[in-house]
Amino acid sequence: ETGVTQSPTHLIKTRGQQVTLRCSSQSGHNTVSWYQQALGQGPQFIFQYYREEENGRGNFPPRFSGLQFPNYSSELNVNALELDDSALYLCASSTGQGGNTEAFFGQGTRLTVV
Amino acid sequence: AQTVTQSQPEMSVQEAETVTLSCTYDTSESDYYLFWYKQPPSRQMILVIRQEAYKQQNATENRFSVNFQKAAKSFSLKISDSQLGDAAMYFCAYRSGGAGSYQLTFGKGTKLSVIP
Numbered sequence: 040e041t042g043v044t045q046s047p048t049h050l051i052k053t054r055g056q057q058v059t060l061r062c063s064s065q066s067g068h069n070t071v072s073w074y075q076q077a078l079g080q081g082p083q084f085i086f087q088y089y090r091e092e093e094n095g096r097g098n099f100p101p102r103f104s105g106l107q108f109p110n111y112s113s114e115l116n117v118n119a120l121e122l123d124d125s126a127l128y129l130c131a132s133s134t135g136q137g138g139n140t141e142a143f144f145g146q147g148t149r150l151t152v153v
Numbered sequence: 154a155q156t157v158t159q160s161q162p163e164m165s166v167q168e169a170e171t172v173t174l175s176c177t178y179d180t181s182e183s184d185y186y187l188f189w190y191k192q193p194p195s196r197q198m199i200l201v202i203r204q205e206a207y208k209q210q211n212a213t214e215n216r217f218s219v220n221f222q223k224a225a226k227s228f229s230l231k232i233s234d235s236q237l238g239d240a241a242m243y244f245c246a247y248r249s250g251g252a253g254s255y256q257l258t259f260g261k262g263t264k265l266s267v268i269p
Contacts, residue, residue: 074257080262081157081246081261081262082198082244082257083259084256084257084258087255087256094255095255095256097256139186139250141200141203142200144198144199145197146195146196147197
């Protein structure tokens with residue numbers, strides 16, 4: 040059991056709305072990454088937070104934003120939702136920033152945009 | 154940019170038999186790490202095995218082993234004595250070994266079915 044929890048598990052939103060997804064990282068982990076997994080695809084890196092600052096970003100528009108809190112939990116915010124934003128959003132936490140560091144994943148939030 | 158390719162969308166194996174999942178990647182870096190993740194219907198990605206590029210020895214974790222061919226940029230996963238619980242999506246992933254490296258680059262996955 041990894042200890043990374045995400046909420047909510049499922050969510051339905053209307054195009055144009057805004058959504059906030061939450062992630063509670065595993066105890067002792069100071070790094071959180073977010074991934075988008077479209078149906079039938081592998082996860083795509085959105086961004087990473089290390090000690091409350093964004094320190095890496097994938098090819099996603101600015102309407103995807105995030106926060107990391109002092110307790111290292113994190114939020115992913117998506118504004119102006121589009122139909123293509125429908126996907127599984129995965130959060131992963133780790134004790135470091137890369138290399139051989141193991142990333143522990145949560146069970147994801149399934150977002151449906153209608 | 155690095156890319157990861159999994160050419161087998163679906164595979165099946167008889168229980169107790171052996172199956173090999175393929176993965177190739179493209180990179181110009183010499184320092185990197187490779188991973189195999191399992192994603193069961195519960196959706197949670199679980200690390201199966203990892204390989205450091207600078208290590209020539211293939212990684213092994215119980216029934217799971219890899220065949221790492223650095224020159225060919227190939228990283229296949231062998232599952233021995235397949236069990237029903239091995240049925241899942243399997244993703245190959247790449248991570249740069251450079252300072253500040255963080256993102257995992259995933260392939261599209263292979264769906265493994267285990268036949269009783």
